[in-house]
Amino acid sequence: MRSCTRLIVPTLLALGLLSLKSVPTFAADPEIDRLLRSSIAKDWVTNGGNLTNQRYSTLSQINTTNVKQLKGAWMTRLKGSGLGGKYSFEASPLVKDGIMYVVTGNDDAFALNARTGEILWEYWSGIDQKISTVCCGWVNRGLAMGEGLVFLGQLDGNVVALDMKTGNVAWKTPIEKWDNGYGVTSAPLYYDGIVYSGITGGEFGVRGRLTALDARTGAILWRWYTLPGAEEVGSNTWPAGTDHAMRGGASIWNTPALDPDLGLIYFAVGNCGPDYDGSMREGDNLFCTSLVALNAKTGEYVWHFQQVHHDIWDYDAASPVVLFDTVINGEPRKGIAEAGRTGWVYILDRTNGKPLIGIEERPVPQDPRQKTAKTQPYPIGDATVPQCAEKLPGFDNAGCIFEPFWETPVLIQPSGVGGTNWSPMPFSPDTGYFYVPGTVRTSTFARTGDKYERGLRYVGGTQAAPIESPMSGTFTAIDSNTNKIAWQHKTPYRIGGGGGSTVTAGGLVFRGEPDGNFLALDAKSGQELWRFQTGFGADAPPVVYEVDGEQFVAIATGGNQIQGSAYGDAVWVFSLKGRLSPLWPPPPPQTVAGPVGPIIEGANSIKIGGNNVEYSFGPPRTRIKAGTTVTFTNGGDIPHDATSLKQGEWTTGTLAKGESKTVTFSKPGLQYYMCTPHPWMYGQIIVE
Numbered sequence: 001m002r003s004c005t006r007l008i009v010p011t012l013l014a015l016g017l018l019s020l021k022s023v024p025t026f027a028a029d030p031e032i033d034r035l036l037r038s039s040i041a042k043d044w045v046t047n048g049g050n051l052t053n054q055r056y057s058t059l060s061q062i063n064t065t066n067v068k069q070l071k072g073a074w075m076t077r078l079k080g081s082g083l084g085g086k087y088s089f090e091a092s093p094l095v096k097d098g099i100m101y102v103v104t105g106n107d108d109a110f111a112l113n114a115r116t117g118e119i120l121w122e123y124w125s126g127i128d129q130k131i132s133t134v135c136c137g138w139v140n141r142g143l144a145m146g147e148g149l150v151f152l153g154q155l156d157g158n159v160v161a162l163d164m165k166t167g168n169v170a171w172k173t174p175i176e177k178w179d180n181g182y183g184v185t186s187a188p189l190y191y192d193g194i195v196y197s198g199i200t201g202g203e204f205g206v207r208g209r210l211t212a213l214d215a216r217t218g219a220i221l222w223r224w225y226t227l228p229g230a231e232e233v234g235s236n237t238w239p240a241g242t243d244h245a246m247r248g249g250a251s252i253w254n255t256p257a258l259d260p261d262l263g264l265i266y267f268a269v270g271n272c273g274p275d276y277d278g279s280m281r282e283g284d285n286l287f288c289t290s291l292v293a294l295n296a297k298t299g300e301y302v303w304h305f306q307q308v309h310h311d312i313w314d315y316d317a318a319s320p321v322v323l324f325d326t327v328i329n330g331e332p333r334k335g336i337a338e339a340g341r342t343g344w345v346y347i348l349d350r351t352n353g354k355p356l357i358g359i360e361e362r363p364v365p366q367d368p369r370q371k372t373a374k375t376q377p378y379p380i381g382d383a384t385v386p387q388c389a390e391k392l393p394g395f396d397n398a399g400c401i402f403e404p405f406w407e408t409p410v411l412i413q414p415s416g417v418g419g420t421n422w423s424p425m426p427f428s429p430d431t432g433y434f435y436v437p438g439t440v441r442t443s444t445f446a447r448t449g450d451k452y453e454r455g456l457r458y459v460g461g462t463q464a465a466p467i468e469s470p471m472s473g474t475f476t477a478i479d480s481n482t483n484k485i486a487w488q489h490k491t492p493y494r495i496g497g498g499g500g501s502t503v504t505a506g507g508l509v510f511r512g513e514p515d516g517n518f519l520a521l522d523a524k525s526g527q528e529l530w531r532f533q534t535g536f537g538a539d540a541p542p543v544v545y546e547v548d549g550e551q552f553v554a555i556a557t558g559g560n561q562i563q564g565s566a567y568g569d570a571v572w573v574f575s576l577k578g579r580l581s582p583l584w585p586p587p588p589p590q591t592v593a594g595p596v597g598p599i600i601e602g603a604n605s606i607k608i609g610g611n612n613v614e615y616s617f618g619p620p621r622t623r624i625k626a627g628t629t630v631t632f633t634n635g636g637d638i639p640h641d642a643t644s645l646k647q648g649e650w651t652t653g654t655l656a657k658g659e660s661k662t663v664t665f666s667k668p669g670l671q672y673y674m675c676t677p678h679p680w681m682y683g684q685i686i687v688e
C-alpha cells in the first residue's frame with residue numbers, strides 16, 4: 001500500500017503555489033477572523049474554540065486550587081427542543097460579547113444571555129420528522145459565526161445562516177437532499193468570508209464532499225469530493241472502469257481546522273461504502289478514512305494520509321482534527337493529530353501529511369473475498385482502547401483490529417463505533433497532552449451484501465454488540481511527543497461516541513459523563529478534583545468563557561443516543577459565584593449490550609419507535625406462551641424492522657411508519673431480535 005505516499009503532491013511545490021495564491025484582499029469580518037486565529041480567551045466563537053480545534057482556553061480564574069467551589073450559575077431548558085430518545089445533544093455552545101448561541105439535535109438554535117441564561121431568540125428548524133437517512137441519532141455538532149451571522153447545517157441537507165441579533169433566517173442553501181441519502185451533522189467552520197461544511201451519508205451510498213459557501217450570500221463557491229472522479233487524484237485506488245467510487249460514502253462528520261499561515265484547511269473523512277463489503281471495491285479506496293489538506297481558498301487537493309486502507313470495519317475518521325505546534329529533536333514542527341476509531345492517535349506534520357512520530361505499514365490478516373489491503377498503518381505509541389476481542393459464548397471467531405470477516409460473524413475490537421468516534425480531542429500546550437475519549441465495545445461483524453439504491457441504506461453487512469457483552473470507556477492523556485499514555489482512566493460508560501472535554505490554563509480538564517456527572521480533572525495528573533450531577537446525560541463537549549470579568553464553564557446536557565445516556569434539553573453553566581446545587585441523577589446508561597427493563601408478561605403487541613423514542617422496541621422484553629402471535633407496529637417516524645438475531649429465523653421485513661406485521665412463535669425458547677438498519681435496537685421474547 002505504498003500508493004498513498006506516491007500520491008502526495010510534492011509539498012514544496014504545493015506550498016509555493018499556495019503562498020502566491022493566498023494574498024489577502026480584505027477580511028469580511030476582521031474581528032472574528034482575529035479571534036479565530038488567537039488563543040481562546042473571553043469568547044468561544046467556533047466549535048473547536050478557534051481554528052486549531054484545540055479546545056484549550058487561556059482563562060484561569062477557575063483553577064486547580066478553587067474548582068471545588070464551582071456551582072451552577074444558571075440552567076436553562078430549551079423548550080423541549082431535541083428532547084427524546086432519538087436525539088443526541090453534542091453541540092458546544094458558542095459565546096460572543098455575553099451572548100450564547102446553541103443548537104440542539106433537532107437543528108433548532110437559541111440565543112441566551114450568557115450571564116443569566118435568559119432566552120433571547122429562538123430558531124425552530126421545522127425539519128421533516130420523516131427524514132429516514134439519519135444514520136446515528138438526530139444530532140447537530142454545533143455552530144459557526146461571522147459577519148453578524150450564525151451558521152448551522154441541518155439533517156435535511158440545508159446550510160442555514162441566522163441573523164445573530166434576531167435569529168431570522170438570512171439565507172438557506174440546500175447543499176444536498178436528505179432523500180438522496182445526505183445530511184449535515186458537523187458544525188461548520190467560518191473563516192475569511194467562507195463557510196465550510198461537511199456532509200454525511202456514508203451509510204447511504206453517497207459521494208462525500210466538503211462544500212465552501214459564500215458567508216454573505218450562501219452561494220456555493222466550490223465542492224471538493226472525498227471520492228475521486230475518473231483521472232482525479234486517488235482514482236487509481238478504485239477498480240478501473242467502475243463507478244463504485246461514486247457511492248463510496250466518505251462522509252465528513254466533523255468541523256475542519258485551518259492554518260491561515262499555510263493557507264490550508266484540514267478535515268477527517270469517514271468510512272467507505274458499502275461499510276462491511278469490500279468485495280467489489282478492490283484497492284485502497286481513497287479518500288475513505290483519511291485526513292485531507294486542501295487549499296482553503298480554492299479547494300485544491302494538497303495532501304492526504306489514509307488511516308485505514310480499504311476500510312471494511314466502519315473505522316471512520318470522525319473526531320475533529322487538531323492543529324498543534326511542538327518541538328521534536330530540537331526542531332519546531334507544525335503538527336496535526338486526530339483520534340481514530342481504531343483507538344490510535346494519528347500524529348502528522350501538517351505541512352506535508354507525513355508522520356511526525358512514526359507510523360509503520362505492517363502486514364495484516366487477509367481474506368481475498370473482501371479484497372483486503374496487504375498492510376495497514378500502525379502508529380508508534382499506545383492505543384487508548386483494547387485492540388483485540390475476547391471470545392464470547394456463542395461465537396467461534398474472535399480477532400484483533402484488521403481481522404477480516406465474510407459471512408460467518410467474527411468478534412472484533414475496536415468495534416466500528418470506536419475507539420474515538422465523534423468526540424473531540426482537546427490539546428493543552430501546558431501539558432503537551434491530548435485528552436482522548438474512548439469507547440470499549442466489541443462488535444460481531446458479518447458481510448451480507450447489499451444492492452445499491454439511491455437514498456437507501458447501503459452497508460453490505462452488520463456489526464452489533466453481542467447481547468450481554470460489556471461496554472465501557474477510557475479517558476486517556478496521550479503525550480504528544482511520544483504518542484504514549486501519560487495517564488488513563490477506565491470509565492464506566494462509553495464516552496467516545498459524542499462526548500467530549502475541554503482543557504484550560506487553570507490546569508483543568510472539564511468533561512461530562514453519560515450518567516449526568518460533570519467532572520473537573522487535574523490536566524497534568526488526571527486526578528479528579530470536582531464532580532456535579534446535572535440531572536441529564538452530560539455528554540456534549542463543554543466550553544469556557546468570560547462575561548464582565550467572571551469565568552464560566554458551560555455544557556449542553558441533552559443526552560446522547562449513541563452513548564445511551566438519559567435525554568434532556570438543558571444548558572448548564574457554572575461559576576465560582578454559582579449557587580445552584582446538583583440535581584437527582586438520571587437513569588445511567590447500560591454497561592452491557594442488549595435489551596433492558598422489566599419483562600412484561602403476555603405482551604403480544606410490540607411498538608417500534610413509540611413514545612418519541614425512535615430507536616426502541618416497546619416493551620423491550622416480554623414473556624409469552626408458545627403459539628402466541630405477536631404484532632409488531634412501527635410507531636416511529638422512519639422505517640424499522642424486527643429481525644431474529646439467529647440469521648434467517650424470522651423477520652418482519654421493513655415496516656413503514658404505521659405499518660404492522662405479525663410473527664407467530666410456536667417453539668419455546670429465548671428469542672433476541674434487533675432492527676437491521678439500527679443494530680443498537682434490541683428486543684427479547686421469552687417463549688414458554
Ligand SMILES: [Cu+2]
Binds near residue numbers: 675677
Ligand atoms: Cu430501526
